[in-house]
Structures are given as C-alpha cells and as structure tokens.
Amino acid sequence: MKDYEETTAFLGQWGRFQQIIFFLLCTSTVPNGFSAFSVIFLADIPAHHCQIPDANLTDEWIKASIPMKLVNGKQELNKCWRYKIEVIQNLSAQGYNPQDVNLTDISWEKCVDGWTYSKDIYQSTIVTEFDLVCDDEWKQPFTSTIYFLGVLCGSFFSGQISDRFGRKPVLFITMMVQTFFTFVQVFSPSWEVFSVLFFIVGLGQISNYVAAFVLGSEILSGAVRVFYSSLGVSLFFAIGYMMLPLIAFLIRNWRMVLIALSLPGLIYIPLWWFIPESPRWLISQGRIEEAEAIVKEAAKRNKVTAPEVIFKETEEEERKVKGEEPKSVLDLVKTSNIRQTTLILFLVWMTLSMGYFGLSLNTSRLHGDPFVNCFISAAIEVPAYICSWLSLRYLPRRLSCSASMLLGGGVLFFIQLVPPNLPSLSVALEMTGKFGLAMGTALMFAYTGELYPTVLRNTAVGSCAMVSRVGSAIAPYFIHLNVYHNYLPYIILGCLCILSSATTLFLPESFRCLLPETIEQMQKRNRIECLCFSEKEETDPYKDTSATTKVLQEVEL
Template sequence: MTMTDFGEILKHVGEFGRFQKCLVFMLSFLSFFNAFHMFGQVFMGISVPHHCNTNWILEKNPNLTEDVQLNLTIPRNEHGGHEQCIMYSPVDWDIESIHMYGLNDTVVCQDGWVYDTSQQKSTLVTEFDLVCLRREQVDICQSIYMLGFLIGSVIFGPLGDRLGRRPIILISVSMTFAFSLGAAFVTHFYVFIVLRCIVGIAMAGILINNLVLVAEWVGPSQRARATIIGHVCFAVGLMALAGVGYAIRNWRLLQIACSAPTALLVLYFWFLPESPRWLLTKGKNEKAKILLQKAARMNKREISDDILQQLQEEKQTKSGNMIDLFRIPDLRTKTLIMCLVWFMNALVYYGLSLKVGSFGLDIYLTQLIFGAVEVPARIGSMFTVQFFGRRLSQSLYLLLGGTACLIITAIPKNLSIVITVLAVIGKFATASSYSVCYIYATELFPTVIRQNGVGLCSMTARVAGIIAPLIGLLEKYHPAIPMAIYGSGPIIGGLLCYFLPETKGMDLQDHTVETADIPR
C-alpha cells in the first residue's frame, strides 16, 4: 500500500468519528481564543477625549473651575470644542491680566495631557500618551503585529513540515501565553509592540498547523465541516471579545483576561495527537500505526492487522520545500493563484473591517455585529463547498465581495445606510471566501509540502494585512480609490479560480508530481 491509499485506511479508522470530533473540539478552543489575541488591541487602544494639561494657570488662582481654566488656556476648534493638541502659551501675568487681555500665542502641549476616563479607566492611549503627534503609533502597533504574522508564516510553515504539526502547535501556544501575558505588565510602549509582534509570530504557527492537522485527520467528506467549525468558533470569539471589552475598561486587566485562558491549553501537551500522514512521510510507521489504532478504538471501529501491516511498506519520503512550489509547473499555477486569492481576501477583510467602522454605533456593539455577521458567513460556506465544490464557491464569493465594493464607489455619501448594507455584504462574502480558501489550500498542496504551501499563502495574506490600513490613506486623492481597489482585486482573483482544479470529495495528495494528477 502506498501513501496515496491513506484515505482507504482512514475509512477503516473512521473519517469523522469520536476521535476526530474531539480533535476538532480541542482545536476550536484555539480558534476561539485566537480572536482575543488578534483583535483585543481594538479595545485596549481606544482613544478618549483629551486636552493639554494647563495646570500652570492654577498657580495664579487655584480656585478656578475646570470650565474657566479650559476657556482661558485652550483655544476652540472649528466645531466649537476645545483643541486636543494645542494650548495657549503660559505667561507670567496675574490672573486679572489674563482675564482682561486673554491669551493669543499657541504652542503644542507642554506638560502632558488630561484624559476623560469616565468611560475608559485606562487604555494604551492614556497610559503611554499616544495622542497628537504619537496617535499613529496605535495603528503602527497593529501593523507590526501583522508583521509578526508574516514572520511566523515564513518560520512555522517549513518547520511544521520538518518537525511535525503537534510540536509547532505546542510551542506556539506556549509562546502566545507567555508573551501576551507579559505584555500586560510592560512599562514602555515599544516593549509592548515587540511582545505583540512575538505573539503575532506564535499566532501564525497556531493557525497554519491547526488548519493542516485537522485536514490530515479528517476524511474528504467531512473536511470542510471540520475546518469551518473552527472558523465559526473564531467568529464567536469576536462576539465574546465585545462582551469582555465592555466589562473590563482597564487595558492591563483586559490583556490579562485575554491571555490567561490560554494557560488551560497546556493540557494539549498530553492529548494533542500528531498527524499520521506526516508520520508516514517521515518513515515513522510504528508511531502512525499506534495513533491509528487509538483513533479506531475511540471511533469504535476495527482496523485489521493486515491493513496496518501494509503501512510498513511505505518508505520514508523526503520533505518538499518552497522551491518545489515553483519548480513544478502544476504546483506553480496553484501556488500563484492561491497566493493572490489569500492576498485579496485579507486585503478586503481587514480593509472593510476598518471601513465599516463608520456605522456610527457604539464600538462594542459594532464589534458584536462584525462577529455576528461572520457566523452565518462561515456556516454558509460549509454548505456551498459541499454542494457547489471548492472552485465555484471560492470564485462566487470573491466575485460577490468585489462587486459589492465596486457598487459602493457609485453610491452618494449621503446614502449611508445603503453603503453600510453593501459593506456588510462585502464583509460577509469575504469572510465566506476566507473559510473556503483555507479548505481549498490544504487540499491543493501535497502532504510533503502542505505546510510550505499554506504558509506561503498565509504569508501573502499577512502582507495584505499590513498594507490594508495604508489603502485607506488614498482617500485624500479620491474617496472612491480604496473601494475600487477592494472591489477590483477580488474580481480578478475570482476569475483566476477557474484555472484551479476541483478537489471536492477527493483524498489529499501526498507527494509532489511533475504533472497534474487531479482532474479539472
């Protein structure tokens, strides 16, 4: 028996029995908490009303009310409120002279800021003074977190193929817990940025290997369902984050609350199994046999010794590498198209998430809506890939999302409700497409280089996540440019999907071949 017959062995073990359901249940917890680590900073970096600290004038008269103090020391902006980043220059006059003549010369804040903490007790903004000339550092921190994702994709993709899926998941979970918890106790913002970057690196290791481990344990008929269960748990995590963020208004306590539950995943050191497919490609047949026997027992199935004995005939397979993805013509086509699909998915997903923030609703309610929208999107994609296949589903979702974004460019700005509905449709389609491309990528790449292939796709998605906020800056040249980019990109990706093979109902390919062996 060759490795291409592993699917037959899995049928004897059970394609989605109790063993696989337990595995999916375990890894779904990872997906749930991943939402906390990925988007927790949205609430930790909330900006609050602020103004320059002008307590210098209290030396002239300590009995001034706050309103009088602000009116004397801070100019008004065009909307009638007080400026947040400039103040009147301090003078050596007495208070009567200041009242009589007023102050005219302005300077940037000289002695820090005063923050309104009636709603948010403590945020990254208030603690590290990330306002005025430093206000962009919150966004930079999120971009560097995505840079960590990019680095992690480069590192943990190949390592997963070399060392195995299980050890990389365990290492990544340990890193996530240690560095995310450590971030709650930093005293310097740049240290926080570094720790967030490391958490991003670890998160990439979790996401890639989580995806591949499920795909390699579950049979083709249930693979889409098993993968999307994790995506739904991520969406539920987004909704739960809104509640946690609403309840905890101190960023350090919120960081601890988002990080501490990860400690429970230490139990995975005892219970998380390795991929038998990977073990067989490495010639570790005995370990694979033990795992398959354990899975068969849990699934209340019987697997004969004759079938297991045939595993001994499989010779150790040399791992592929990133070069194979471009050296072999068929793999090169798949790789380039899937990288483009992942890139466009991430660009529109993060771009719309930032753009749809103009709902005008409370930030916590907005987060709840964003998470709620993704639940039906993820679940719906599970049924579409089963009925229509991977290729058609991927293409249609991309075309729908791109079309919605392009229509927005033609809608007048005053029709905000119409724009919001179209943006939500675009996000719905993009979230659905994201779920499909995770399934599709694991099925397109052979086992020996699956981690490299998925890692490269994830890497392109991370690049898109880094530049997505920058696309929004193009609005100053023309307000339709960002949405035109978000719309045209997915349409191009959707059309290119027709050059990919269909993988619905097919067993995973294990070895690289010089010519395509999957029918189109």
C-alpha cells in the same frame, strides 16, 4: 501507495475519536479570535485635547484655551494645539472674558503639558498610557503592523517546521508562546516593549491556527473534514472574536483586558495528552509504526476492529525507495503548474487579508458604539462560515471562492453613493463586504489545503498565510487613505477583490477529489482535473473515491 482514507475507512467518519479531535482542535482556535483583534480596543484613540495646567484660570478660560477645528462638517476641539497659556493667563489676570477677546489673534503652541483623554468609553488604552497621539500618532497603526509582521514571520517559519517536525509540537509550542507573551504584555513599561512583545504574540497566533487547521484536515476525512476546515475552526475563531467586545466592554482598562485574554490559554495545556500527531504526516516521514499505533487507538475508541497490519510493509518500502527529501517553500514554485497555482493563491490570500483585517480594524471608526460595531463585525462571520461550509459541501471550489470575493469587493463600490444622512446604510454595506471576505477567507483555507500534497501542505498553507500577512500589515495604514479621499480605501479594495475573483478561475478544481499525497499526484490533478469528477453521479464522493485515485495513478506526467 494505497490511499490513506481508503486504508483507514474501517474507522468511519464520525466516531468517538473523530469527535474528540474535532472539538478539541476547534476550541484551540478560540484564543486566536481574541489575539487577532485585541488591538481594536487596546490601541483605540479616545477623544482628547491639550491638557491645560492649573494656572488660576476660570472654567470659561480653560474651555476657551483650546482652538476649534472643523472635522467632517462638525466643530471639534483641536487635538494637538492650544492657545499660548502665557497669553491666556495675562488676559485672564487683566479681567478680560473670552467673549471680549479675538482669540484668532493669539498664537498657538503644542501640547507641552500632555493631553486630557475622554474616559467616556475607556479607562485607559495604550494610546492614553503612552501618549500615542499628534506627533506620535503614527505609532498607533504601526502597533497593528508590528503584530501582523510577527504573524507574517510565524507563518513563514512554522509551516516548514511543522512539515519537518510534526503538526502537534508546533501547535502546542506556539499556543504556549501566544498565551505567555500576551500575559507578559501587561507589564510593559513603554510602547517599545509592548510592541516587541506584541510581535512575539503574532508569531504564535497564526502558527497554532494553521497547525490546528492542517492537523484536523489530515486526521479527519470525507464530509467531516470539509465541515471542520470550512466551518469548525472558523466558527470557533468567530466565537473568540465575538467574546472580545464583551470582555472589553466589561473591562475598560487595557492591562486587565490582556490578563483576561491570556487566562483561557492555560486551559489547553492538558490537551497534549488527547490530541495525537497526524498519521498522514507520520507516514510521509516513513514512521509507519507510530501511525499504525494512532490508528489502532482510534479504532479502539470507535469500538471497531482494526486490521492486524494497516499500512503494509510494501508501502513503507515504497516510500523509502523514493528517497524523498524534506520539502521546502521552494517546492511551491519549482514546476510551472504548481508555480501558477501558488502565485494566484498568494494574490488572493493577500487581497482577502487586507480587506478582512482592514474592515475589522475599522469598526471603531464607524458610526455608533464601537463595542456593538465590533460584535456585529464578528457575528456576521457566523453566517459567512456557514455559507462557506455549504459551498464546500455542494459547489465547486473555484465558483464559490470567486463569487465570495466578487460580493465582498462589489458592495464596497456602493458605499460612496450612500447619502451622509444614512450612516447606518454605509455600515450595513461595509458589513456585507465583510461577510463576503470572511466567507472567501474560510473557503481559501480549505481550498488551499486540498490543492497541495501531504508532504507540502503545511508549508503551502503557512506560506499563503505569510503572504496574506503582508496585506494585513498594510491594512492599518490602508484604512487611513481616507485622509486623501473619503472612499479611496473602498475603491482600491473593491478593485483588488474583483481582480482576485477573476484569477481564482484559473486554479485547479478540488471538489470531490481526494487529498493528494505526493507532488506527482498534485501535478497530475492540475493537468487532468476533470477526472476528479468521475463516478460522482453514482457514488457518494466521500465514501468511494477510489476510482478517481486509480485513474490518476494511470496517467503519465
């Protein structure tokens, strides 16, 4: 089949049609930045201790009723135990002062009357609402895990559904799911209900992000496609992420925060009439007339003249003769060279996700204000995405991806060398690691989309995103490994990043290559990737890559 980009070259790369698609699809990812990290503030654990019932105790005795505990070299109130109130009451009734009594001789008891939570930072979180502390403290990180399990399931199903039924329906249905169930969470009467709804929100969150990413990658072409897939969607995601701490700072009640986060989703409903289906996908399904109608409408918006027949009848017949069956996730491991690519990508995606979300969720535990730390963690992604775009524009993919993971993992080893009196340096190193991992994540989204053909692209990106969510589901517990060794999470993550950096070098190169349309083209390119660089010195790779296509077509499997 004649290359899609060559066939539609008359449209240009940055006309009115492409501009509308670019900005509408980019803005659709802003709520994803809200949803992915909202748990940082929704489930943060404020300072707390056992509640002391009103039992005619003086303020002095109430303060003395909570044992002290040494935490990281500092004395803090015990969060889960108190001295027996009956004993305290008797001592107070007998006229003793706390200074006159050896409190270590008094028995302890659990917080049978509940807890008192500090309101210095939050009015309420799900932790204070549902008492997710002490014996139930495991529920706090498990809340994040449940969300990421929803993301995992969404990645698995949405990719295959999108490849079967189209990018556009999946994009809008999953946007609706995310918006609606985020709002319904406001009315959660218990942690169990909240968690079930959070799982469903996760189903929609990654599904609409991947669908928007693939849809834009297939409609846009050349340098604009690279800009969109590496910087566009990622930058708007970071904008949503940066807005999250601002919203949480202004609204300290978790239910009201959810209302604020759900409202922007309503704005995107009218986009259905402005965002078309992917012509590439329609052609892969043999729906040539629908694809031509979209391209002709695009030509009209760009004020250019479209050919009378854009996709020739012989091309449609060629696809029908092939009789290609719908592709599934099994096609990702069907042949040896595609299987090798898939397995390497699975490892890399899982490592990046574990590190990216682990460091992001850890911002509330870092030294300093949690809102400021979260904003810095989000803002550091902007230069990371700019660097990823420049790398995709001018550097080979393998080198860029490997270097970003080497940076992200390497600096984490140095955190253990920082003196305790320089906490800001530790934060700076962790943010540098976040920079590398965010850059690597953006690169891998674009790189993965370029490696797989149209008939398998959404399934591939969705499957990689699904596997990556195994890493993100582990991340909330991964950062708790510091109870065994303060720097253990950084050491393990650094080792995984270096391993992934090395394995990335075994992936095929896609720099200056056309997007493959069929599995056969992908297999050919995997074996003769050096041919992707033909004529790069003489031509602009985004304007004339037909020579490469002709060479690929002439090579036998």
